[in-house]
Amino acid sequence: MGKGDILSKRFLDELEIRGLSRRDFLKYCTATAAILGISEFEFTTKVAHALQTASKKPPVIWFAGQACTGCTISFAQSLNPPAAAIVLDKISLRYHMSVMAAAGDLSERVLHDTIKEGGYIFIFEGSIPASDDRYWMHGKEPGRKVFEQIAKEAAAILAVGACSAYGGIPRAGPTKGISVNDALKRAGINKTAVNISTCPVHPDHLVGTILYVIVTGKVPELDAKGRPAMYFGDKRLLHDDCRRRGHFDAGEFLTDWNDPKQKDWCLFQKGCKGPMAYVDCSIRRWNDGINFCLDCGGLCQACGDPLFYDKVSPLYTADSETSKKIWAMREAGIFKQEKS
């Protein structure tokens, strides 16, 4: 049986309506299978089966605490390419306060009915204030209490973005924002959230993790920081795949943006924290593979790691605690690459 045969006529019609060829869909499956570490055929079969036969779409609650809504915007981008949109179409996003049409009592009824049903995927964006509940109210009650009600009945919890994974930017402010896992611990809820960090969440990381849960019924393998090992992991250093890496080793650091000779030099002196970033941005890139921070003259702030934000600040100099550590490690020869 060829790979194309496992797609039903109805599913092929659905692809066509969305302007996606069978070939493009299978290409998307192939790329995802490689990341998930299972055979392309097994993955395509499982995905096609799951997507075609799902009689009941897995319910999803997306709830936000102290957040800027940037992760929601990133999620909305996963509707393009259309292959990712097809995957997302197979979930039932019951509640999302920024994108749902319903408001007020109606939206709250949907939320509470879904909680009563239980067994949903709970996606949380933002952090939870630790210093005072009043920093985050949901209607008349503390958002923390609603968060706890939702978490108790969830089948899987995904903490999206740096804020929910480790506290992120709010951790550095007066609210002392904490992560989803710390909030679960404080509430005595014996569950572990998957940390899909970076600020904002990478759409591929989110879609791939949702797909993994739909297809296998479990959460993916996690690294030591509670993140999907297939995208992060403590051996995948962004710095090693950076095209400016040779200049770091040679001690050629950009100090003057206006000097054309320095254009491609290492951005460490301008505040790059890539040598502490364990994430696949330099390979996967962003915006459907078009570019990423370092290739458009930006700096890496290790936004997927627990260091972000307080320990990488100030952002645009090499004066942060993290930059000083990077320099000491460089001097000690820790980043030396094997010559091939």
Ligand code: SF4
């Ligand atoms: S992780 Fe970044 S983009 Fe997402 S809510 Fe927090 S500050 Fe906004």
Ligand code: SF4
């Ligand atoms: S410090 Fe930043 S710019 Fe320099 S090589 Fe590493 S990741 Fe690239």
Ligand code: SF4
């Ligand atoms: S390159 Fe660095 S700052 Fe940019 S998204 Fe990736 S981890 Fe975050």
